[in-house]
Amino acid sequence: MKRIILFFTVSLLSCAIQAQAPLKQKLEMSIDEVGNGAIKVSMSMNANQWQVWLQSLGNNPALLKRTMEKELPAYFLDNFKLEKNDMDRSFEFSFKAYGICQVNKRGKWIVNTDQKNPDITKLTDNKYMMVWMEPRNNIQQTQIIDFPPTARNIEINKDAFGKTQFEFDINTPKGSFHALFWPGLILSITGIVWLFILLFIFK
Amino acid sequence: MKKLSLPLVIIVVGIIAAGIPFLFSGSNKASLDISINSIPLIMPAAHKVYANPDALNGQYHLFKAKITNTGKKTLENVVVKYQVPGHIEWTEISTTGIMIPGQTIVAVCYPVFNPSVTSKTTESVERANVTVEWEGADHRDIIEESFTFKMLSRNDFAYTCIPSDEILGWGDVYDNDPLLPCFVTPNDPIVKYYTQIVQEKVLKGEAASVTRSPEQGVQFMLGLYEATRMSHMVYSGTKGIPQNLQDVQTLIQHVRLPREVITGNTGLCIELSVLYASVLSNAGLDPIIYLIPGHAYPGFKIDGQYYAIEATGIGGEGLGKISSAQEAYKLGMEQLDEFIKATQAGDPRYSIIDVHQLNASGVISMNLDDNDYLRKKVDEIAENFTPKHQQVIQYVQQPVSNQLADASRFPGPLSFLIPTGWVTYHNPAPGFPLLIAQITSPDMVASVSVYNIPASSAEEAMHQLKQYFSQMGLALQYSISGSNVQGTSANYTTTFRWIGKIAPMSGGYRLVAVGSDNQLYSQYTGVINSVYNSIR
Numbered sequence: 001m002k003r004i005i006l007f008f009t010v011s012l013l014s015c016a017i018q019a020q021a022p023l024k025q026k027l028e029m030s031i032d033e034v035g036n037g038a039i040k041v042s043m044s045m046n047a048n049q050w051q052v053w054l055q056s057l058g059n060n061p062a063l064l065k066r067t068m069e070k071e072l073p074a075y076f077l078d079n080f081k082l083e084k085n086d087m088d089r090s091f092e093f094s095f096k097a098y099g100i101c102q103v104n105k106r107g108k109w110i111v112n113t114d115q116k117n118p119d120i121t122k123l124t125d126n127k128y129m130m131v132w133m134e135p136r137n138n139i140q141q142t143q144i145i146d147f148p149p150t151a152r153n154i155e156i157n158k159d160a161f162g163k164t165q166f167e168f169d170i171n172t173p174k175g176s177f178h179a180l181f182w183p184g185l186i187l188s189i190t191g192i193v194w195l196f197i198l199l200f201i202f203k
Numbered sequence: 204m205k206k207l208s209l210p211l212v213i214i215v216v217g218i219i220a221a222g223i224p225f226l227f228s229g230s231n232k233a234s235l236d237i238s239i240n241s242i243p244l245i246m247p248a249a250h251k252v253y254a255n256p257d258a259l260n261g262q263y264h265l266f267k268a269k270i271t272n273t274g275k276k277t278l279e280n281v282v283v284k285y286q287v288p289g290h291i292e293w294t295e296i297s298t299t300g301i302m303i304p305g306q307t308i309v310a311v312c313y314p315v316f317n318p319s320v321t322s323k324t325t326e327s328v329e330r331a332n333v334t335v336e337w338e339g340a341d342h343r344d345i346i347e348e349s350f351t352f353k354m355l356s357r358n359d360f361a362y363t364c365i366p367s368d369e370i371l372g373w374g375d376v377y378d379n380d381p382l383l384p385c386f387v388t389p390n391d392p393i394v395k396y397y398t399q400i401v402q403e404k405v406l407k408g409e410a411a412s413v414t415r416s417p418e419q420g421v422q423f424m425l426g427l428y429e430a431t432r433m434s435h436m437v438y439s440g441t442k443g444i445p446q447n448l449q450d451v452q453t454l455i456q457h458v459r460l461p462r463e464v465i466t467g468n469t470g471l472c473i474e475l476s477v478l479y480a481s482v483l484s485n486a487g488l489d490p491i492i493y494l495i496p497g498h499a500y501p502g503f504k505i506d507g508q509y510y511a512i513e514a515t516g517i518g519g520e521g522l523g524k525i526s527s528a529q530e531a532y533k534l535g536m537e538q539l540d541e542f543i544k545a546t547q548a549g550d551p552r553y554s555i556i557d558v559h560q561l562n563a564s565g566v567i568s569m570n571l572d573d574n575d576y577l578r579k580k581v582d583e584i585a586e587n588f589t590p591k592h593q594q595v596i597q598y599v600q601q602p603v604s605n606q607l608a609d610a611s612r613f614p615g616p617l618s619f620l621i622p623t624g625w626v627t628y629h630n631p632a633p634g635f636p637l638l639i640a641q642i643t644s645p646d647m648v649a650s651v652s653v654y655n656i657p658a659s660s661a662e663e664a665m666h667q668l669k670q671y672f673s674q675m676g677l678a679l680q681y682s683i684s685g686s687n688v689q690g691t692s693a694n695y696t697t698t699f700r701w702i703g704k705i706a707p708m709s710g711g712y713r714l715v716a717v718g719s720d721n722q723l724y725s726q727y728t729g730v731i732n733s734v735y736n737s738i739r
Contacts (some may be wrong), residue, residue: 034306048633063371073261076269076309091241093213097271105280107300170303184220198207 015085023049023139030146033170035101035109037198040094048090058084058091068095111145111166126151126165237346240294241266243450244353244361245329246319249385250456253279254315258565260379262264265314266350269713270335271307278302278337283310284335286311290316302337321357321569329354337370354386356567360386366450367531371550380494382556384561385568386477391485392573397581400487404588416503420488424503424512425528427482431475431517432525434584439469449520462571466580475514476501481560489566492556493542500535504557506729507644507719509624511542525648543624543645555645611738613642614707617715619651620737622730637671648717649727651734652701657711664705664712688714691721692737700724704738713730 025043032038033203038051045053057064061082076098083092102110113130121129126147133140145166183192232463242265245253252258253265266285273276280301286292297310311334335346355361363370363378370376388394390705393414406426456473464470470478473492480490488503493511495516502511512535516526526534545553612618613627621627630687631641643650658664665681665688672692681690689702701718716733719727 027374034303035622036307046634054398060371065452066369070262071260073264074309074311076267098271098307102299102308103302103306104298105300109549124598133445135498182221184222186216186219187219188214188221195207195214196209198210 007193025139025141027102027141027143029143029148029150031100031151033148033150035103037097037100039093039097040092042090042092044088044090047089050086053091058082064093065095072097107156107169108167109151109170112159113166115164116162120156120164126154128154128156143194231336232274233276233340233344234272234279235278235334235346236271236273237268237333239266239268239348239350240333240351241350242364243315244364245316245317245357246359246379246382246385247323248360248569249356249382249566250318250320250569251383252385252565254313256311256313260564260717261311261313263382265312265352268313268335268348268680269307269335270311270346271311272302273306274303274305274364277304280338281308281335281512282337283308283333283335285314286313286330287314287316287331290314290329295571301428301466312336317654318570320354322572324356324358325600326353326355328352328467341438347622355455356457358457358463359608360456360460361453362456363453367452368450374443374554377494377554380556381561381564382566383473383477383492383556384480384558384566384648386460387480387484387558388461388568388571389481390568391460391462391481391571393465393571393577394481395485396578396593397465398482399426400581400585400588401420401482402486404585405433417508417510420483420503420505421510421532423480423486423488424483424501424510425532427479427512428512428516428528428531429721430588431478431514432528433587433589434468434470436464436470436517436602438475438518439471460571461576466577467483468584472515473499474518479514480556484558490558492558492692493539494554495542495545496552497539497617500538502535502539504646507625507646507649507727508622508730509539509645513538535635540623547626558648564692585640610632612717613651615705615713617706617738619717619734619739621651621713622734625651632643635671635675637668642717644727644730648723649717650733651715651717654714654716655708655711656714659711661688661712664714668714669685688716690716697721702735704735 010094023043024044025041026041028042030038030040049106057067061080064082065080066167068080077095078098079094079096081094085091100111102112104110109116115130115132118130118132121131123129123144126149128145128147130143131140132143132144138149148170151168152170154166157165157167159165211394213216245265249263252263256678258263258660262546265287268283270283275496279301281302281420283296283298284293285296286294291314296312297731299308302350312331322458326525330349330351332347332349334348334616336344338511361379362384363376365375365378401498402423402663406423416521458477459467459470459474461474461478464474464478476492476499479735480492483501483503490507491502491504491509491511493500493502500511504510504622506701513526514535515532516531516534518525523674542553610622613621622644625642626645627642629640637654637656638652641650642653654668656664656667658667661683669679669681679690679692681688683705686704686706687702688705691701692699698721699718700721701716703714703716703718705712706711707716715738717731719731
């Protein structure tokens, strides 16, 4: 997973970078059983920031969609939805990202964080949280990654370049018919051995 | 016979059970759905950008394939490959260990073209072939797709690849502008040779070792202008043709490379800007190209200060006036002032190409080979670099402090001069009323903060400020000596280092603090000290 930072707050932070507390952004990513991610980003702003955001992107969801597609070229995105709450000066932007998980040659499922040594907190067996800072735009992002219930052996490892990644297993369906092959084979061999004994040993 | 019936039944049942998976394998056939997003054109000049998944965040690729397993069978070792006949052999993009029913994989192709692609001087239509295969795939099951794209010539620059029905404004029409540094070739042996000759024959070594000095930088830029003027370089246009490519409508501009501008002794505004950027970069300066509606001009930046020159001032005998280096510099700086006003007003048509910053983002120039013929051409041109042709470069030194003299002054107690190009924000943080203004450098690394603090002493004012900072999660450290204050403010990722002055005003104290990110402080020392010394 490439770092998903909704950088559209850049323009509204052109001032007071050093003086203001960081903007806080929450990103929740729920991975389904086939490795796609449902992503939801939410954020609240002050009055000034809200006005600038509305003018730049908030009132132009199509541009927001294109911007996101440009920022995340490694995935296919669809099912975009933007919900604004003018009263609270907050928004929720959600979309679906295909191909969030990769499966390596050994069949391990992998989610890349694209970061070195991020602060990762385990919330539950299948839920992890990462907090990281984007200093240039002074945005603090909290990412919550929710793995599918069928995910097993979730481990935090590093790739060849030292970047942290999640690795896990998912039961691979082989099809119900495949389950009959080995019992059938054993049954056949048992019958042949039995027949051999009856015909040649106890004849 | 009766006693044999039971094992025979067991054998038959076992064979049937073991054979069922094979009997039903036909209905369990693999089925993949593929959709491909491809780009309509490739610019050979930018071939290193297309090849690099990290360049400009990986947004420039040949195609992106979305492959979904729509069958009921789990596939193993799914391999996506592509080729561009005549350019790229079959190359694997991705291998997926297993692909369960319903799973989608995304394969993004960053094509690695042979560097010789930059010798391509005509455009052509090329075909890309894509295949998806997996372990045990029947020959008939393998997915094969292909699409065509236009391969431009090495000199062609397409301004956008955004589909015409998606174009929203000026920025979209010139969406490919960040690729312009691909034409900036400081490492071209011919450009290096030209730079050496300009330093030797025009500047007489005066600015031969350009360091972090604005005066030397401007001196060098004027020398370069003088070199182009003495060689009778003329301003001339090249072809720019609007083209329709699939859903994209774009202007394709023929951009002569810096070596071609030098040896051809002619250039369009963008070509002259690219030439200046190449030579300035080769000389150790930080080149900038300013893009404005219908025009471009070059310059550089040092210590957060921006400089510009109107490179087309050379004009040509047929075009009327030929400006002197001083006139071209003056005009460039005037245009820069207008540029800054326009960007402050939020006009998206005015943009900066920061060559080195884009280089760091993976926008790298093409490799060009040395060429004896072109070196001889440079030698011929350099014969014009004689004292009898050369005007005296009467560069009136404009150190940062003098530049500040032309700049506006922030009003009120503890007024100070605002450096050229810096942007002023009044009441930038409504939740932090003590901060009444903030003035930031164009690259937003350095800034001046102005605080009005209701307090009865300087110490009390600083203490109050520290409390405010603390409430916002920022740690403020400072020391006061008379009216001079210095310190740092930090959150857990960055530290901002500053110096300033504090003085009484009606209703409290005013603090003016100027500084920058701690890691970049040394680069901004000149301008920070200049602002600090101008505080009255």
